[in-house]
Amino acid sequence: MRALVYTPSLPRFFGARLLGKRFPKGLLPLALKEVPLSEREGFVRVRVRLSGVCGSDLALLYGKSPPSLSPFFSFPAVLGHEILGEVGGSLVAVNPLLACHDRGLPPCPMCQRGEEGLCQNLAEGPLAPGILGYNRDLPGGWGEWTLARPERLYPIPQGVPEERAVFAEPLAVVLRGLGKLRPWPEEVLVLGMGTLGLLAVRLLRALGYTGRLFAVAKYAHQAERAKAFGADQVFPSAKEALLERAKRYRYLLFEGHRGGYEAVVEASGSGKGFREALALAREGGRVLLLGAPGLEWADLSPFWFKEVALVGSYTYTREEFGQAVALLKELEGLEALVGGVFPLEAWREALAARGKALFRPGNVA
Template identity: 60%
Template sequence: MKALVYYPSVPRYLAARALGRRYPTAALPLRLLELPEPQPPPGWVRARVRLAGVCGSDLALLLGKNSPRLSPFFSFPAVLGHEILAEVAGERVAVNPLLACAERGTEPCPACARGEEGLCQNVAGGGLAPGMLGYHRDLPGGWGGWIVARPERLHPVPDGVPDRRAVLAEPLAVALRGLRRAFGANDGPRFPGSLLVIGAGAIGLLSLALLRALGFAGRLDVVARHPRQAELARRLGASNVYAATGDALAAIGARKYRPLWGPPAYRGGYGAVVEAAGSASSLDQAAWAAVEGGTVLLLGAAGQINHDFSPHWFRELTWVGSYTYGRADFADAVRLLGELAGLEELVGPPYPLAGWRSAIAAARARRVVKAVFTPGG
C-alpha cells in the first residue's frame, strides 16, 4: 500500500523552520513509500481508510514544535494520521486511534478502568511500542491505505452523515472531552454567562458547534484571523466574530491598562475562554481575556511555549487542560455527528497521498480549515 511515513530528522526540522514561510513543504521529514498491507493481530480487524485528516499536532510534529519531553510516549518512524474514517466489510467506521491497556495486554490501569483511556498510564508500556495510531512505528496510521484496530475502537458512522463530516469524529471527541472537563457533563453542563473561543481552526469551530448543541445559549464570541474561519464561525452559531482578542474584550466592556512595556492588561472579561489556537500569543491573550475567577480551557497540543504566568494567580483563574478523550467521549462524538449538520464545510477537497505537499501547504496557509487525504483511493 502507499503510505506517508514520518522520519524524525533534526536537520530537516531546522531547514523546514527556516524555509517554512516561503517554501511551506521544503525539507519536511515525510516520504511517500510502498509498504506491505498490515496484518491484524489475533482479535483485531483490518480496515480500509476512506479519509484521514491533517491535524495541527501533525503539523507541529513535522515542524519540530512538539515538546521533547513527550517523545517517550510516541515511536517513529511512523505512518502518520490519527483522524481516520475507514471501512470494514462495506460499513463506514470512525476509528478511535488510542492504544491503551487493552491493546497493550496489561491489566487495566486506574485511568483505563474508569474509561479514561486518553490518560492511560501504560501508553509507553506493555506489548506494543509507545504511542497511538498515527504516532506508532509498528501500526500504521491513516495516511496509508489500511489500518488495523481492535473492534471496539471502530464506531459505525450514523446513516446520512457525509464522509467529510464523519472524518471529524476524532477532533470532535477532543473538543467534547475538553468542554466536559471544563463545564461538567454528568449532571448537565454548568456554563458561564459569556464565553470566548480564541482560534477558529478545526478544534475552535468544533467547540463552537458543540457548545450550541450542548445547550449554551449565552454570549459566544470567536476570535478568527482568516475570512473563511470567520464565515464558518457565524454559520455555526457565534454571537460575534472578532479579528483580535483585544477587539472582543473592548466589545464586552473589559477595562484596558497599559503596563511599563509589553501587551496590555485587563480587568473584566469573559466568564470562560476556550484557547484553541495553541500559540504563545493566544495563550497570553486567553489568560487576560477570562474574567477574574474565570476558567480557561486549553484544547489540543500547543507544544513548547514561553509564557507569563502572572495572570494565573493575579486573576485567580482556573485552568483546564485537555488533549484526547475517554471511551464515552469518542462514542458520543460519533453519535453527535448525526446532529451537527454543516460541519462538513470545515473539510476541504480531499487530496491523494501523492499530493501531500499541496495538502500540507493548504493546511499551513489556512486555505482550508481541515485538509484530508484519500489514502484508500
C-alpha cells in the same frame, strides 16, 4: 501498501522549527513509500476512506511539538489519527487510542476508571509507544490500510456523508473539553476559528448552550462560518475582543487589564493564542486548552494574580468518542470545513491547504 511515512531527522527538525511554514515542504521528513501491513492478533484490517490533517501533525512536521512528548511516540510511523475507515462494506470511525487493553496489559489506575486517554502505559507492553498515527508498529490513517481492535471501531450513523464522518475524532476531543466547562458559564469566548474552534462553536450550540458566545477569527471566511455556527459576535483579533470587555491600565512601558470573559476556549494551538487566552480571561475565569501549544513563553501571573483556572483536553473516553459519533447525524454543515481532499501523492498541497485537509488513499473511489 502505499503510505506517508514520517522519519525523524534532526537537521530537518531544526530547519523546520526555525523557518516554520517557510521551510521547503519537499525537505520535510515525510515520504510516500511502500510499507508492509502485517497481521496482528486481536486487530482487524481497516480500509482507510479518509484521514484528516490535524494541527498536532503539522506541529510534529514543523518541529513545534514539545520534546517532553517524544518518549510517548515512536517513529518512523505512518501519520494520521483522524480516520474514517471501511470494514465489511460499512463505514466506521476509528478510535486511535492504544491503552492497556490494546497493549495486552492489566488496566492501569486510569484505565480502570475508564480514562483510557490518560493511560499510564502508553509506552509499555509489546506495542511501541504512541497511539495510531504516532506508532511505528501500527500504521495511521495516511495510508491505504490501518489495523485496529474491533471495539475501537464505531459505525457511522446512516445518512452521514463521509466528509462529515471524518470529524468524529476531533469532535470527541472538543466534546470532552467542553464538558470541563460545566456547569455552563454565562459567556464563552472561543479563540481561533480553525477546525477545533469552529467545532467548539457548533458543538456548544448543539449541546444546548444558550449563553453569550463570542469568537475571534483571523479571516473573513472563518468569521462567516463562526456566525453560521452560532456565535453571537465575532472579533477580528484578540486585542479587539479584550478592549471590548476589559479596562486597560498603563505604567511606564507596561500594560495590564482588568475584566474579560468568564470562560475562554483556546483553539489555535499556538503560544501566542495561549498568552492571549490568559489575558482575555476575567478574574476568577477559566481557560480551556483545546489546541496544543508547545515551547512558547507565557506570563503565568494570571494564574495567581487573577486566579484564572486552566484545564485541557487531549483525547477522550470510549463513551465520549461514541457520543461524538452519534452527534454527527445532527451536526449538518461540518463538511463545509473541508478545504480539500487529496491523494497521498499530493501531500505537499494538502499541508498548504486552507481549511481542513483530508487524504483519500488511491485504493478507494
